[in-house]
Amino acid sequence: MTMEDKDEGHKTKCFHGLRVIDFSTTIAGPHCARMLADMGAEVIKVETAEGETMRTRPPVRSGCSTTFGQLNVGKKSLVLDLKSADAIEIIRRLVATADILVENFRPGVMRRLKLDYGSLRELNPKLIYCSISGYGQTGPSAELAAYAPVIHAASGYDMAHLAYQPGRSRPDYCGIYHADVLTGVYAFGAISAALYRRHDTKRGQHIDVSMLESMLSLTLNELQWSQFPVKQTQRPMFGPLATADGYVMLAVASEKTFLGLIKAIGHPEWVADPRFLKYADRREHWGDLMDGVESWSKTLTTETCLAELNAAGVPCSAYRTVAEALRDPQLVHRGALTEVEDGGGTFKVLNLPFRMSEATVSAGKRISTLGEHTVALLKEAGLSQHEIAAFSGKPLLAELG
Numbered sequence: 001m002t003m004e005d006k007d008e009g010h011k012t013k014c015f016h017g018l019r020v021i022d023f024s025t026t027i028a029g030p031h032c033a034r035m036l037a038d039m040g041a042e043v044i045k046v047e048t049a050e051g052e053t054m055r056t057r058p059p060v061r062s063g064c065s066t067t068f069g070q071l072n073v074g075k076k077s078l079v080l081d082l083k084s085a086d087a088i089e090i091i092r093r094l095v096a097t098a099d100i101l102v103e104n105f106r107p108g109v110m111r112r113l114k115l116d117y118g119s120l121r122e123l124n125p126k127l128i129y130c131s132i133s134g135y136g137q138t139g140p141s142a143e144l145a146a147y148a149p150v151i152h153a154a155s156g157y158d159m160a161h162l163a164y165q166p167g168r169s170r171p172d173y174c175g176i177y178h179a180d181v182l183t184g185v186y187a188f189g190a191i192s193a194a195l196y197r198r199h200d201t202k203r204g205q206h207i208d209v210s211m212l213e214s215m216l217s218l219t220l221n222e223l224q225w226s227q228f229p230v231k232q233t234q235r236p237m238f239g240p241l242a243t244a245d246g247y248v249m250l251a252v253a254s255e256k257t258f259l260g261l262i263k264a265i266g267h268p269e270w271v272a273d274p275r276f277l278k279y280a281d282r283r284e285h286w287g288d289l290m291d292g293v294e295s296w297s298k299t300l301t302t303e304t305c306l307a308e309l310n311a312a313g314v315p316c317s318a319y320r321t322v323a324e325a326l327r328d329p330q331l332v333h334r335g336a337l338t339e340v341e342d343g344g345g346t347f348k349v350l351n352l353p354f355r356m357s358e359a360t361v362s363a364g365k366r367i368s369t370l371g372e373h374t375v376a377l378l379k380e381a382g383l384s385q386h387e388i389a390a391f392s393g394k395p396l397l398a399e400l401g
Contacts, residue, residue, distance in 0.1 A: 011358065011359055011360045012040065012359065012360065013038075013039055013040025013359060013360050013361070014039045014040060014356070014359045015036060015039040015040040015041040015195075016040035016041075017040075018036070018040070018041040018042065018099040018100060018195075019041065019042045019044070019097055019098045019099050019100070020033060020036050020037075020041045020042065020043040020044065020098065020099065020100040020101070020102060021044050021046065021091070021094060021095060021098050021100070021101045021102070022043050022044060022045045022046065022075060022101075022102050023046050023101070023102065023103040023104075023105065023110075023115075024102050024103055024104040024132065025052050025053055025054070025104065026053060026054060026104075026147070026180070027054075027071060027148070027177055027180035027181065027184070028104055028132050028148075028179070028180040028181075028183045028184045028187070028211065029102050029103065029104035029132050029184065029187070030045075030052075030054070030071040030072055030184075031071055031180065031181055031184030031185070032102055032130070032132070032183075032184040032185070032187040032188045032191070033045070033072075033075065033102050034071055034072060034073065034074065034075070034363075035184070035185070035188040035352060036100065036102075036188065036191065037073070037074035037075050037363075037364060038074065038351070038352050038361060038362060038363050038364070039352075039359075039361065040360075041099075041100070042076070043074065043075040043076065044075070044076045044078050044094065044373070044377065045072060045075040045076065045077050045078065045368070046078050046079075046080060046082070046091070047077055047078070047079050047370060047371070048079070049079055049081070051370045052068065052072075054067055054068040054071060054072075055068045055370065056068075060344070061344030061345060062343055062344035062345070063343065063344070064342040064343045064344035064367070066342070066344075066347045068367070069340060069342050069347065069349070069367040070349045070350075072367060072368075073340045073349055073363050073364045073365075073366070073367050074363060074364020074365075074366075075364070075368060076368055076372070076373040076377070077368040077369065077370055077371055077372045077373055077374070078371070078373055078374050078377050079370060079371035079374050080374070082113055082115075083113075086391060088113060088114060088115065090377075090378065090381045090383075091115060092115075092120070092123055093381040093382065094377065094380075094381060095115075095120050095123060095124055095127065096123055096124050098124065098127060099126065099127070099128060099195075099204075100127070100128045100129075100130065100191055100195075101120070101127060101128070101129045101130065102130045102132070102187070102191075103129075103130070103131055103132070104131070104132040104133060105133075106133065106143055106145065107131070107133055107136075107137045107138070107142045107143055108143060110131075117129040117131075117206040121204065121206075124204070125202075125203050125204065126198060126202065126203060126204045127204040128191055128194045128195065128198065128204040128205060128207065129204065129205070129206045129207065130187050130190065130191055130206075130207040130209065131206065131207065131208050131209065132183055132184070132187050132209045132211070133146070133208075133209070133210065133211065134146020134147075134150070134151055134210070134211050134212060135210055135211070135212050136208055136210040136212070136213070137208045138208075141212075146211060146212075148174070148177035148178065148179040148180045148211070149174040149177070151179040151211045151212055151215050152174055152178065152179055152215060153171070154212055155179075155212055155215035155216050155219070156216070156219060156222065157178070157179075157215050157216075157218060157219060158171045158172065158174070159171065160219050160222045163232075164236040164238075164239070165236075166235075166236070178215065178218070179211045179214060179215045180211075182214045182215065182217075182218065183209055183210075183211045183214040183215075186209055186214050186217075187207065187209045190207045190209060191207065194207060231284075233283050233284075233286035233287070234285070234286050234287030234288070235286050235287040235290050235291075237252075237283075237286060238251060240319065241290070241293060241294050241297045241305075242294055242297060242298050243297050243298060243300055243301060243302045243305045244298060244299060244300055244301050244302075245301050245302055246302040246318065246319070247302070247318075247319050248297065248302055248305050248306060248309070248316055248317065248318055248319070249316060249317050249318075249319065250293075250309055250314055250315065250316040251314075251315045251316070252282075252314065253315075255279075256313065257313065257314050257315065258276070258282070259271065260309075260312035260313040260314045261293065261309070261312065261314050262276075263312055264308050264309055264311070264312035264314060265292070265293055265296040265297075266296065267292065270289075270292075275288055275289070276289060302318050306318060326348075334355070335351065336350060336351055336353070337349070337350060337351070338351050338362060338363050340363060340364065340365055340366060340367065341365060341366045341367070342366065342367040343369060349363055350363075351363055375388055378391060
């Protein structure tokens with residue numbers, strides 16, 4: 001039994017009772033809204049008649065994308081044509097009952113639909129309205145199209161990463177969308193803060209989240225180095241160390257870990273070596289230090305190397321694939337993965353990476369089919385059975401630019 005299994009009976013989810021209208025697509029907004037759903041909010045995802053674009057992203061089984069499911073598990077699906085005046089009226093009725101709205105269209109799209117914060121706050125002064133965009137809602141770049149790989153380049157992140165790859169001048173290809181996930185997490189944090197603020201003010205507010213600024217927050221050192229240049233180390237401080245059968249990563253970031261390292265590699269005398277006496281000395285001669293460590297690591301298998309480093313208290317790891325990482329007993333112990341269901345069967349998604357002693361934190365159990373909750377939500381909005389039948393017979397949603 002894991003720690004989370006104990007005393008589950010008295011727990012509820014922190015955002016139980018909150019309603020979210022989710023207009024977002026692709027990754028950043030859906031990731032934020034899924035976090036809200038995992039915390040107990042009712043999330044209503046508004047989709048096109050063709051379905052949100054991620055519904056077709058591989059892997060797809062029986063027409064169901066697990067990538068889409070991972071980002072949208074636990075949400076309801078509402079299909080509407082936002083270019084229809086009737087659909088806009090239905091949205092306005094639902095917004096009147098909502099606590100949070102999340103959108104990541106280009107700035108100006110929601111205003112043209114008359115679903116911008118200025119239009120909706122009069123309808124619901126307690127609404128927390130979160131806009132996610134590439135560059136922010138205002139300014140000279142606000143209306144530029146942006147996806148995560150573009151933001152990686154625009155923020156300096158890609159060139160900062162390249163600076164740690166000796167001998168290379170061409171930036172890396174991008175396949176991991178840091179900007180999307182990070183921005184979604186910042187949006188979640190801002191929404192949580194706005195909910196806390198609302199307890200006092202009884203009013204909502206508009207949240208403007210920039211992917212560009214989110215990515216800049218990752219380049220902590222580079223942000224300062226760009227203002228106050230510093231001499232770089234002979235060899236990047238964190239990188240692969242060769243072993244007899246592979247590579248390991250280790251991190252020496254404190255006096256304690258330095259002492260543990262030189263003891264493990266059989267050079268305790270280096271504590272008095274003028275090249276390594278202080279942190280500044282070690283930075284100056286980092287290449288010498290790591291060359292010495294690598295002379296030791298190359299004589300050992302990866303398994304033996306890690307065992308000795310761990311015994312000395314030196315943070316370290318083998319280089320693993322994601323598949324290998326997911327088999328880590330630590331993740332099993334924490335219940336990091338949970339099984340969910342869609343029309344193609346079952347698969348696993350990652351739970352949120354934190355646990356709470358007095359609240360449940362977990363993903364929903366299934367992914368909604370496209371438009372699954374449309375009729376129920378139209379009924380809640382006050383439409384009659386006849387109106388629902390007539391309304392549902394129309395083309396329901398056109399793609400927004």
